[in-house]
Amino acid sequence: MGRDSEVSDLIDSLMREVPDFPEPGVAFKDLTPLLADARGLAAVTDALAASAEGADLIAGIDARGFLLGAAVALRLGTGVLAVRKGGKLPPPVHSQTYDLEYGSATLEIPADGTDIAGRTIVIVDDVLATGGTVAAVDRLLTSGGATVRNAAVVLELTALGGRDVVAPLEVSSLYTV
Template structure:
């Protein structure tokens, strides 16, 4: 179980809070961007969040990391768990054949892909990992993609949830663990 301080905050949540860089007006005016790059670059921070994410794996057979920071997190968690990792890529990055899922973003559409050959996901219990849960579209599309490939998605885990953007409503009944929640 993750270490919790007397005030009820976890070590992972503290690492995220202390190491996240906030950037005003990025990528557009009025947005307060939460840059998690310093959390990943800090050895103690990375170890702490990897352990916290691994704790929610729920007996998974594989970890699916979403492009791009989810790749880093997913690989670290998979190594910790002794499982494989699947990179859920942005559209057009994998050779065919692929399974693909197109979804709506707040500013347009995007596509995610996984290989349709070479990896049998049938019946595999998969934990989805990403850095941020915002509007929920990316996680929801990943779940659809994995389920279409035959996987059983056991949940999703993220470092940071932007609660005000309503991502949990979009992912429905999926169990989502957020190491830190902000408005």
């Protein structure tokens, strides 16, 4: 059994499915038990870090992406940039607003104190679903002069088409449903 299938099997065994959350008909994939398990967290961190080798900086998306991004950055000896939901950072900020199914959302990074121009960044998050969030982070970082090499996620919900939305950005996912 290869390392990829071992990580996939571990994710499958520790992921919890919650029916009818956040609304009827949705089967929510809860990664909290995976992150709370020492072996699971270590395996996922190692696998995500392998997808991020050579990055100057890891961008972790609010909120579980912070946990994963920080762990990956430590493993690689880089820093982590927290990509926050709008209104959580003191000004000045760089921001990117994007559409959701119902409404819109904004993501922000500091405009001062962290220069991303010319840096090679890998985006890390827990789930790739519709792709809107990862695509917005890609635009946000690129507009700041960074080169976004790829995105690395634990779980990809393939039926929602996120990979097509973020194309041509390469996505590495550890587990797909």
